[in-house]
Amino acid sequence: MKSLFRLLPLLRHDQFQSGTALADSLGVTRPTVAAWVTQMRELGVDIHVVKGRGYRLAEPISLLDRERIFAGLSASLRSVLHVLDIQTDLDSTNRWVMEQKPAPGQWSICAAEYQYQGRGRRGRVWRSPPASNLMVSIALRADLPSRALYAASLVAGVATVRALRSQLSVPVALKWPNDLYIEDAKLGGILCELQGNPQDHPVLAIGLGLNVSCKPDGLDQPAVALADVVPGSLDRNTLLIAIVNQLYDVFVQVQTDRGVNELLEEWGQYDCIRNRTVRLLRAQRTETVVARGVDDAGQLVVESADGERFSVNGGEVSVRW
Incomplete structure (x- = not known):
């Protein structure tokens, strides 16, 4: 699968590229390029194929950029960063960050262009086309009150809403316990997992799936993507940076009971099902x-x-x- 994803950065939306040119750049044969294009289209990437001209993306794709993301992290977050990794394809970003085993006080961050075993609550599968939406997980080991651990999905929801409202001015709301909504359509979800003894610096993994450019297939409820409500292009790197920085801020805030109370009160401001x-x-x-x-x-x-x-x-x- 990783070999297949070598093709994606070479494709352009403003001009066709021949199979021969792509094959030469990749060091493979033209039939291999054709096979990879077919697989990419099956995964949901919109690629125009014209005989005699070659291949062209239907829409521009902005890939995640590790160096740019690292530079955008707050100094406080960089000081506790254990690892920051961008994967082309991965089964689960939550699984990956938990396996990094950050030391107490450290954070691990992983995002993927494509996730083929992404999960939601109750084991639901969450998939989206490569390089179109945001799939990111963090793992942290911090001395958090039990209330903060058990309310982690709500706390992470507040951070995500703060980031999206400040970056895009969109009315993102929260549906208990872990969903992001715009009006009555689902925008994304949060999956929190705890590894270890809650009394002894457990690893808390927080996974976020956010519909940026398109809505994933197979949902059993109305869904929306940011591209449906925000005019112009969307930069996933900017969104990821804003969300992760806010996650750091809120999980510093909830290291005290007072901070937990403040975050739960703020969560209530974004509650889209209250009194419904x-x-x-x-x-x-x-x-x-x-x-x-x-x-x-x-x-x-x-x-x-x-x-x-x-x-x-x-x-x-x-x-x-």
């Missing part, structure tokens, strides 16, 4: 309730038809409207 009637899916039962925000632990507070209020956690339920 939603369906609560628990085990084999579906219950209609009204969402009433989150409690001090980051659990969803709901109100039943008879007026009873109770809290549920992300491991128990799925919320739909």
Whole structure:
């Protein structure tokens, strides 16, 4: 697969390139180039193929640039950085960053142009065409309160909303516990995983999948990409830098209980289901309730038809409207 991705940086959107020229640049045969183009198209990259002229991208593609991303990180984040890596293709960025085993206080960051075993909550598969959306994970080992660990997806959601609103002025909102929305369409999701003893500097991995240029296939709900609502071109490097810097800031903030309280309060400002009637899916039962925000632990507070209020956690339920 990695050999296949050698082709992508050579393709242009403003002119055709012959199979012979591409083959010479890559040190392969013309049939190999043709096969790679076919595979890229099957993965979702829009490539025009014209006999006698060659190959051309339908739209420009901006690849992730490690040096540019590193330069854009805050000085504080660079000082604790264990590793920053950009992969052409990877099964899971969350798996990769957890395997780097950052020391206490350190951060590992990985982004991929294509992720072929990306996961959401409850093991759902998340895939998108190469070099089109944002798939990034961080792993950190920090002395965080238990509340911060268990509310990590909410905290990461606040960071992502801050970054997107400041960079693009788009009304991104949050749906408990880990989804990013614009109006009633899903923009992305966050997957948090904990490795180790919560009382002894566990590794916390935070994975973000964000629809930038297009919507992934196979979703069972309305979806939106930033390109649908933001005019002009979008720079994934700029977005990644802004999001990761905000993630660093919020996870410094939640090292105290006061910081956790502040972040949960801010999360409430972006809550897109508060006071809405939603369906609560628990085990084999579906219950209609009204969402009433989150409690001090980051659990969803709901109100039943008879007026009873109770809290549920992300491991128990799925919320739909």
